[in-house]
Amino acid sequence: MSAWLGRRGLGLLRSRPLSGVVEAVGQTPLLRLEKVAREAPSVEVYAKLEFANPGGSVKDRAASRMMLRALEDGRLSSDKILIDSTSGNTGVAYSLFGAALGVRVALVMPSNVSQARKDIARAFGTEIIFSDPMEGSDGAIHLVRKIVEKDPEKYFYPDQYSNPDNPGAHYHGTGAEILDAVGDRITHFVAGIGTSGTIMGTSRRLREHDRPVRCVAVEPSDSLHGLEGLKHLPSSLVPGIHSAAGYDETMRVETEDGWEMADRLASEEALHVGHSSGANVFAAIQIAKRLHERGEGGCVVTIVCDRGDRYFAPMKWERRYVW
Amino acid sequence: METIVRIPTPLRTLTQGADEVAAVGATVADVIADLESKYPGIKDRLCDEKGVRKFINIFVGDEDIRFLEGLKTELKNGDRISIVPAIAGG
Incomplete structure (x- = not known):
């Protein structure tokens, strides 16, 4: 002791x-x-x-750096919605820092993500869009790309897989x-x-x-x-x-x-x-x-x-x- | 009784790329046996000697078979079975 x-x-x-x-x-x-x-x-x-x-x-590290750097250089601002695909933990991190930094957050995740992570993300005010559970996390990646392509000005897409x-x-x-x-x-x-x-x-x-x-x-x-x-x-x-x-x-x-x-x-x-x-x-x-x-x-x-x-x-x- | 089984991406190499296949059987176990006869090797990916592998989730409709009768879960006409994988990456 x-x-x-x-x-x-x-x-x-x-x-x-x-x-x-x-x-x-x-x-x-x-x-x-x-x-x-x-x-x-x-x-x-x-x-x-x-x-x-x-x-x-561990995802707090990547999410906070991706958000802070984008806020710094203007890729992200309070009039944009941050959107990304995630299996859960990155989504919780974006949601938390979104609430802290005044950024709206939307997440694409397979619908079989654990209930705990859906609930935690939602508690911070995040919108969740579900992708097909049969397609796994790659299905969520395809869906987020489609959503961003349709309206690129509306979103900031950090793309955790490429950032x-x-x-x-x-x-x-x-x-x-x-x-x-x-x-x-x-x-x-x-x-x-x-x-x-x-x-x-x-x-x-x-x-x-x-x-x-x-x-x-x-x-x-x-x-x-x-x-x-x-x-x-x-x-x-x-x-x-x-x-x-x-x-x-x-x-x-x-x-x-x-x-x-x-x-x-x-x-x-x-x-x-x-x-x-x-x-x-x-x-x-x-x-x-x-x-x-x-x-x-x-x-x-x-x-x-x-x-x-x-x-x-x-x-x-x-x-x-x-x- | 014919049932439609939804196949997740990692198992589609066994089903020649099909995302849905038909199988017959009165219970989930029967359906898996029928799948094995059509797509050899699939049973091993889903089950071990104790039953369904712990990390594989099989749904009849919206209900996880863990909360029904497991492999003995009986099927009704029009039931759809989904084999849902864990979530990978990021």
Whole structure:
């Protein structure tokens, strides 16, 4: 207990007064995972807890930077509607910052997005347009393009899949923060591909570091998967910001392994996280075990994208309930 | 009884690109067996030894079969089955 009370540095940083919710983005905690990584005791495994962002996910970083930069150079103003396609978390982030910055927001998402995320986005006053659940997130991308083409003056379309400010947020934020926290010790960085913003931007920053850092992208092993938020690139529209040269290796994770790790993170590390975070940590631990077996040691950093409660579905009896 | 089954994008490689296919069966399990005979390999993508894979959502009309009778859910004339994938990316 005394060790916890004594660690004031982060406390001071996180308790500073803020003039707006946008300023609360970033500087997320980096947590050592000891229990789920116990089979690789010679390797440090860290998770960057992105659920500590004000919108509850890693997507706050990209959304806030895309919006602030567009407001700065006039692409976005209060007479335009921000519109984009999203599987949920980016939508929550746009909605939150839209309310904070006085920007109207409309989102296109597949209708099977979790109820929690629809409700959160709507709470900020956002309009939601549903696309066909059978077409997945690519269906939402096609639909948003059609809507914007019809009336381009009405909308600001950040296009998170092609906007350089998405990886830029991770270059200036996530990557720099990780180096600040672990410095020269880091040997590996692991992140899943959704838009690929996190892996592209963070890797670019880490590769500028004077010691080599191996950057590993995580993808679902199959096109039909349950790792919500992650993209199976071989069967998807490849994001404009993605380049396979931006990282060193791809690891493919089975849905069941990601789900099981998410459960273990809750019961063993007290981290109740979403399935994409489970997949990230599963991949990070595979790498840690590999390093441990080779006697190389190392320091593996990965991303916890959001909390598990964002995926709660109403139970059978609740679904009949009229609010 | 013939049922229309809506196929999500990732499974259309098995159905020669079709987004809807017809299948026969009195229950969801029968329909999946019929799909397997027409499009070999599809059952494995949907089910494991314990039943429907946890991350696959099968709907009869607007109702998730988890909230009905699972694979034993009986079908009525005109029911439509949808296989809904999880959401990828961004």
